[in-house]
Amino acid sequence: MRKTLLITGGSRGIGRAAAVMGATQGYNVVINYVGNEAAASEAVTAVEAAGGEAIAVQGDVAVEADVIALFDAAQTKFGGIDAVVVNAGIVGEKATLADMPLERLTRILNINTLGALLTAREAARRLPPSRGGKGGAVVIVSSAAARLGSPGEYVDYASSKGALDTLTIGLAKELALESVRVNGVRPGIIETDIHASGGQPDRIARLGPQMPMRRAGTPDEVAAAILFLLSDAASYANGAIMDVSGAR
């Protein structure tokens, strides 16, 4: 019997890697995306090629109704949810806090922090057996930025991720007796589109060689940590936040 894995921002980057790796480990996958339908459809095909079933569900994690509809779609299609990866996130363009307009701060916090809270809340409403669920596991994708602060680049993003580490610690304790484990991962610099989306397409080439391991990480290297924390092999890992940042 395959389990069901729901991933916000599963169409590209780290989320897509976790979706495909999840399929190889026995999951069917619900792939959420916000705008890139072609990428989401390609991710569905990749999950299917890896042996899983998948659906793509459009929705903005910052919109409560979209998050509820996403979980509804997962339950309708697969009958229940075993694992949730709270992954969708964005960065803004390189700037100091003094130069960030309110619109940007609102957007970063709405998607990264409110979106994660809404997604995690929905998991907390549906996974516990006391609420009709099967129990399960949640992984929240934070960032090394949460402990580095990202000065001169994106302090807003770093702050939005710091809140996710707090969420991981608190929700793990709330659900500790509900058969739901909650852990986090803090990726370092990973080879995905997010850097170009934030106006720095050369960020990997520029900063990768300056990292302790003299390279950036790959989405698969983060996905492996996510899948471990979701798995029964991590049965006593709860409220943990794993750095996957190449010693950065």
Ligand code: NAP
């Ligand atoms: P990415 O390649 O840019 O992919 C972002 C994903 O999030 C896409 O699937 C995108 O959907 C989705 N998304 C964006 N806004 C959304 C919204 N409002 N609602 C729903 N989905 C949304 O990003 P990534 O690098 O894989 O990052 C994934 C997570 O890892 C993020 O939380 C990021 O902060 C974190 N992280 C990344 C790095 C890194 O270096 N890459 C480092 C540390 C932490 P569409 O395809 O539809 O646009």
